[in-house]
Amino acid sequence: MNPFLLAELILFLALVGCAQNPVCPSLCTCVFRGRSNSKELRTVLCKNPALTAIPLDLPSDTVKFRLERTSVSRIFRGAFSAMPELHYLWLTYNSITVIHPRSFTNLPFLHELRLDGNLLSTFPWEGLRDVPRLRTLGLHNNRLARIPPMAARYLGNITYLDLSSNRLNTLPNVLIALWPLVSLSDTTQPQCPVVLGLQDNPWVCDCRLASLLDISKAPESSMALLDRFLTCSGPPGLAGVPFQTVELSRCRRPYVVTSSTKITALLGSNVLLRCDATGHPTPTLMWFKSARPNHYNTGCCKQFQSSMETERLPRKLSSYVQDSSRVGIRWLAVTLNGVSYKDAGEYRCRAQNMAGISEAVVSLDVVGLMSNSK
Structure with missing residues (x-):
């Protein structure tokens, strides 16, 4: 082949490759793992303490975005809207304290959201309206002291919810009602239980948790605990007592x-x-x-x-x-x-x-x- 034609072909293929594979953001790395419909799946990993904000030049074909151990403290409105193909969003072990309620706009395929190991004292539950396909929500090891009753409106489709290692002492009844007792013969109920992480919280074992106790003890339930050995922190008479052994009257x-x-x-x-x-x-x-x-x-x-x-x-x-x-x-x-x-x-x-x-x-x-x- 003519060497000039070969050089032009190589240049053309390089340009096509750049168009298909945008430049990876600085302080981040990009890898391709697996294929879907003959298309490689891009993962973007940003793991640099010098990073203080979500990069603006994120590739639009990103399927999995991981932001880990950075100095990012705030997630602004539409921070990930440039990645409409995103399925997995991991924002773990950063310094995040604030998340805008519209942070997750334009993410119609998001399946998994993990925010473990941050500094969140509140979470914008209403923001889950923008991610109707979300099934996994990880909030392990934050500073959540309260789950508002309105959060139940947006958690109906979640099948894995990890609230462990926070500062929760109770849960609203409307949230507990999402995981009713079921019968194996009842085909109208979901067959796969919701997996719930509640361990390592200062639970006050009073009537507010009576329904949760009934569900956790039932042989047939729509809820499965990641760790069944929860411990009561209060009231004083029950401090240190395993949750499964107490008797609670309903409020x-x-x-x-x-x-x-x-x-x-x-x-x-x-x-x-x-x-x-x-x-x-x-x-x-x-x-x-x-x-x-x-x-x-x-x-x-x-x-x-x-x-x-x-x-x-x-x-x-x-x-x-x-x-x-x-x-x-x-x-x-x-x-x-x-x-x-x-x-x-x-x-x-x-x-x-x-x-x-x-x-x-x-x-x-x-x-x-x-x-x-x-």
């Missing part, structure tokens, strides 16, 4: 009632407001005034309007509490001595525990004539 939302729902009192008289509540754990109670009387500003009792206008509502009331001899029952009372027109209005008794909040309302109306004598 019950408070139920609260008042002695009456409407009271009409004479001007200057004394009024007793009382409410009773049940629940597990035993609810805490609080009385507060929440609204002025309905007839306020309708011409009644003009001489008291000024003082009523300065009253800031809601207003917590001083009250006294008496626990029942039975666990889970409590009552609370408040005394209004020498009531005046400004005491009229709506009073609420609020009962609260780990399972929720309930309220009962009492309407107080004050009637009678004021003496004009001085």
Whole structure:
């Protein structure tokens, strides 16, 4: 072959190769492993402590991107949008503290996201809407102290969730409800359980984890623990006790009632407001005034309007509490001595525990004539 033609052919093939295989980002390495549809699969590895941000010139054909042991601390919006073919995103053992909720845009094929070994105290759960095919989420060894209930909306498709080695002490019930007890004969349920990593967290073994305990003990469940030997860190009586050996009652939302729902009192008289509540754990109670009387500003009792206008509502009331001899029952009372027109209005008794909040309302109306004598 003519040497000039051979040189031109070599140059042409080199240019084609460059077009197909963009230059690898600085401080990173690129390798090709495996093939799919006669196409080599690119992996980009960035593992240099000098790297402080996600490279901007990432190859668009990248299937796996690994960012490991760098100085990157923030992941900005659309940081990986230049890699629409990405299936695996590993951002492990960096210094990441903040992830923008739209960091994972334009990643329709992302299957695996690993963020192990970072400094995350929060995670943008709503950002998972951009990765509908995500199945693996690794958050091992971070600083997560709480999983918000809304996170459950975005974890329904996850089959591997690692929350181990964080600072979690409980999980929201709506999240636990994603992994119900199942029967092997029930073909409507998924046959492969969700793998869940919960070990090495300071779990408080109370009623909030009762459902999780039931699922973890069940012979047939849609959840499999990476490590079944979880340990309770609290309450004090259960510290150090294996999770699988405790007995936990389920939380019950408070139920609260008042002695009456409407009271009409004479001007200057004394009024007793009382409410009773049940629940597990035993609810805490609080009385507060929440609204002025309905007839306020309708011409009644003009001489008291000024003082009523300065009253800031809601207003917590001083009250006294008496626990029942039975666990889970409590009552609370408040005394209004020498009531005046400004005491009229709506009073609420609020009962609260780990399972929720309930309220009962009492309407107080004050009637009678004021003496004009001085």
